[in-house]
Amino acid sequence: MSEYIKLESDKISEGVKTIMDLGGHGLLRCVQCGACSAVCPGVKAGFPVLCRMLIKKILDGQLEEIIEDSSSWGCQACNRCTEVCPQGVRPQEVVFAFRRYQANDLAFSTSAITSQMNLHAYGHAVFTDARELRAKVGLPPEAPTSAYNEKAQKEIQTLLDNSPMGELGIF
Amino acid sequence: MQKYGMYLGCNIPFKAPDIEQSFRKVFPALGVELEDLQGASCCPAWGTAPSFDMDTWCAISSRNIVLAEEKELDLMTGCNSCFGVLSEAKHFIEDNPERKKRVNEKLQAIERRFEGSAGVYHVSHVLHEKVGTDRIRQGLTYSLEGLKAAIQPGCHVLWPSDVYQVKEKNPFFPTILKELTQALGAEVPHYSRLEYCCGMGGMRTTDVEKSLGLFTDKILSIKEEIDPDFIVTTCSSCFLQFDMSQPILKERGVIDFTIPVFYYTQVLALALGFDPSHVAAISQTPRDAVIAEIQSEKRKIQK
Numbered sequence: 001m002s003e004y005i006k007l008e009s010d011k012i013s014e015g016v017k018t019i020m021d022l023g024g025h026g027l028l029r030c031v032q033c034g035a036c037s038a039v040c041p042g043v044k045a046g047f048p049v050l051c052r053m054l055i056k057k058i059l060d061g062q063l064e065e066i067i068e069d070s071s072s073w074g075c076q077a078c079n080r081c082t083e084v085c086p087q088g089v090r091p092q093e094v095v096f097a098f099r100r101y102q103a104n105d106l107a108f109s110t111s112a113i114t115s116q117m118n119l120h121a122y123g124h125a126v127f128t129d130a131r132e133l134r135a136k137v138g139l140p141p142e143a144p145t146s147a148y149n150e151k152a153q154k155e156i157q158t159l160l161d162n163s164p165m166g167e168l169g170i171f
Numbered sequence: 172m173q174k175y176g177m178y179l180g181c182n183i184p185f186k187a188p189d190i191e192q193s194f195r196k197v198f199p200a201l202g203v204e205l206e207d208l209q210g211a212s213c214c215p216a217w218g219t220a221p222s223f224d225m226d227t228w229c230a231i232s233s234r235n236i237v238l239a240e241e242k243e244l245d246l247m248t249g250c251n252s253c254f255g256v257l258s259e260a261k262h263f264i265e266d267n268p269e270r271k272k273r274v275n276e277k278l279q280a281i282e283r284r285f286e287g288s289a290g291v292y293h294v295s296h297v298l299h300e301k302v303g304t305d306r307i308r309q310g311l312t313y314s315l316e317g318l319k320a321a322i323q324p325g326c327h328v329l330w331p332s333d334v335y336q337v338k339e340k341n342p343f344f345p346t347i348l349k350e351l352t353q354a355l356g357a358e359v360p361h362y363s364r365l366e367y368c369c370g371m372g373g374m375r376t377t378d379v380e381k382s383l384g385l386f387t388d389k390i391l392s393i394k395e396e397i398d399p400d401f402i403v404t405t406c407s408s409c410f411l412q413f414d415m416s417q418p419i420l421k422e423r424g425v426i427d428f429t430i431p432v433f434y435y436t437q438v439l440a441l442a443l444g445f446d447p448s449h450v451a452a453i454s455q456t457p458r459d460a461v462i463a464e465i466q467s468e469k470r471k472i473q474k
Contacts, residue, residue: 023225041368045381073377076368077217077255078326083342090331099222108222111376115218123212125219126181134188138449139195143184144207152210155234155281162280163227165220 005060012061019058024097026089030055036081036091047071051081051091054098067107072099106168113170120171122147123156173301175247175292176239177205178257181213182407183249190407193436193450194249194294200443201302201310208238208246214256218373221256225263229270230277232260233285237278245290247297249434251406252372254293255327261291262334293328294436295405296337299347304354312444313470316356318461320438321399321430322348323413325406326368342366351435352403355442360399364392371412386416387425394428401431401461403438410434417456431458441465 019027036051037043043050049057049071057066072095081091102108115125123146131141146152160166175198183190198205212235215221220228236257239246248254264271265287275284298307328335329342339345343366349359368374370385390413393399404410413432420426433441433451440450447462464470 041370041385042374045370045374045378045385047374047378047381070377073218073222074374074381076326076370076372076374077221077252078368079255079330080326080368082331083329092331096217096221100224103223109377112218112222115216119213119215119219123210124181124185125213125216126185128185130185130188133453134184134191137189137192137452139188139192143179143188143191144209144211145179145184146210146212147185149210152212155210155283156212156231158280159227159230159234159277160220162277163220163230164224165227168223 005062008061012059015058015061015063018063018101019094019097022097022100024094026087027055027058027094029087030059030089031087032056033086035084035086039080039084041076041078042071042074045074047074050075050095055089055091055094058094058098063101067102067105070109072102073108073112104164104168116165116170120157120160121153123153172202172204174204174206174244175297176208176242176244176289178208178211178235178239178246178248178253180248180250180253180407181216182411186411187407187434187453189450189452190249190410190434190437193434193440193445196445196450197436197440197443201306203297203302206242206244208235211235211238214253216252217256218376226270226273226277229260229264229274232257233264233274234278234281234283236261236289236291237283237285239289240286245292247292247294249294249407251293251325251327252408254291257291258334258336261287290336292336293405295328295347295351298351300337304350307351307354307439311355311442311472313442313466314356314472315442315465315470318357318401318464319397319399320352320357320359321362321393321397321402322352322359322365323369323402323404323406323409324348324366325404325409328405329366348403348405348435355438360397362392362396364389369409369412371408375412383416383420386412387420390417390420390426390430394426394430399430401433401438401458403433403435405435407434414454414456429456431461432456433458438465
């Protein structure tokens with residue numbers, strides 16, 4: 001026997017509003033043509049809930065059911081989908097709005113925590129002590145970025161601490 | 172002399188500083204002065220603030236743009252992801268007066284203000300649009316004639332074309348990097364997966380096997396269709412993926428070859444005669460043989 005999805009209009013309206021408020025403004029323009037999925041490297045690589053399928057599940061009111069799915073974190077943000085979408089949905093913006101929905105419930109991989117902590121501490125998501133490597137290629141050992149600039153680090157920390165990210169307890 | 176605010180991002184200063192050194196060598200040699208944006212931070216990368224909160228993303232991005240604004244300069248980035256993140260953040264701020272107001276309220280806490288006067292450019296744009304291929308040709312010490320290159324422009328300089336300051340005529344058939352590489356004398360044949368994703372970025376962090384699967388398709392396409400002497404990219408993330416992943420695939424027996432990889436300004440620096448131990452010194456995929464070939468006596472251009 002096939003499995004049917006029970007559509008509930010309140011649940012759909014709430015899910016759509018949540019994603020639109022988080023930046024997926026074009027969601028309701030989607031006609032499920034699949035042009036986005038056809039060019040998506042994430043779909044090609046095998047992530048099951050990206051682009052057209054993600055939008056379908058949101059439009060079906062299944063937001064809570066897919067909150068733990070990691071597909072959106074496989075999105076490369078390449079924006080091929082945005083370029084080809086005939087309806088102006090800008091699917092990548094929907095994918096990232098969904099990520100924000102997940103992230104605000106801490107539904108993301110623990111591997112993503114290091115980059116947030118690095119951003120807060122050094123102002124860089126990717127940071128390693130490269131002083132030796134830099135000197136080897138004839139550069140000043142300390143890069144002229146926030147990594148070695150206390151004032152800059154304080155500015156980034158102020159921006160992060162006074163944001164919804166600061167309330168999640170990651171830093 | 173033209174002048175740009177050099178935005179380094181994260182990959183280049185900490186993972187591949189020889190790319191940074193190549194910027195510092197080639198741009199002045201071609202008449203472009205670089206000024207460091209002291210205290211610039213992460214763009215912020217897609218997996219950080221953009222995945223949590225749009226206003227926080229826009230505030231951190233705009234702080235980086237403001238560093239260029241305060242010097243009355245345009246900003247130039249060497250990383251495609253940084254170019255995409257900063258360009259989109261600028262678009263989201265300028266497209267929405269309410270967001271601009273909220274972002275400036277956040278920036279007020281660190282005594283800065285975003286106006287939007289600084290343009291966001293990528294290294295490849297400055298070389299192609301501002302320096303020009305003729306000037307590059309004229310400055311060469313070594314010719315790459317007879318060498319074959321595969322190009323990897325990378326996603327984030329191509330799409331979404333409607334928010335970018337400089338764009339390809341057709342982002343699905345990009346020509347900027349092709350023309351820049353041809354200016355060195357190299358042959359640049361087309362291959363079918365030219366604008367395909369390399370699998371770096373969020374995909375590699377989330378599922379490394381899926382990422383390597385996508386990369387395998389790409390590298391096999393390059394090898395089987397055009398068998399190049401080297402690969403050249405203008406994306407630091409693509410560079411790291413091509414450089415790190417080939418040895419893994421070779422060890423696993425998925426491929427029985429490796430192809431040397433360069434960031435474009437590295438191969439340009441070599442052709443301009445700069446010291447490889449400064450401008451092309453760090454790689455996991457071997458490239459010494461092709462570096463020696465590029466700077467061989469027989470390739471010296473008689474002036």
